[in-house]
Amino acid sequence: MKRGIIISVSGPSGVGKGTVIEKLREINPEFGFSVSATTRAPREGEVEGESYFFKTKEEFEALVEAGEIIEYDEYVGNYYGTPAVPLAMMSDEGVDVLLDLTIPGSLILKEMFGDQAVTIFLNPPSFEELEKRLTGRGTEAEEVVQKRLAEAENEIAEADKFDYIVINDDLDQAVKEIMDIINKAKEE
């Protein structure tokens, strides 16, 4: 059986990665999603095992030690990592898998999986718009928003290391572009 492709979406906090991935999964419920492990506290409405596997720092480090996390990164004071087994299982079963990763996470994944992986950088239409979205969603304290915005400036500079750059100005348009990218990757 042909292995599923691995589609990793990165971009600054607030650009809409979560919403874009949600939309892609609505359009094609056959897509798999790699649920990450994190030491960050759950946000309101987040569900254990669906949004993330929420772990303590010690639990997370033990998973890394045991080789159960294939890549991980530290972002604004917390660990985030991809559990190895579910990703391998989905891909082996021919399921195309979506991941929401930091920039280093996507770049490592590309190194590991080569042509089986497609990396997409989601860019905001402008930095001002990003600031507006991140402040407007109200999920983080002001101090965390500022840290995330400071990261965003460095992150946007890395966009050209990705296979594709998509601008998330109009959500439906961005989703359509990503669907086209995925369909093209599947033909190759």
Ligand code: 5GP
């Ligand atoms: P958030 O706290 O907003 O849910 O996520 C913060 C950042 O962590 C986002 O940029 C997201 O893409 C990234 N992230 C989530 N899960 C993983 C993961 O498993 N590995 C890596 N490298 N980054 C992740």
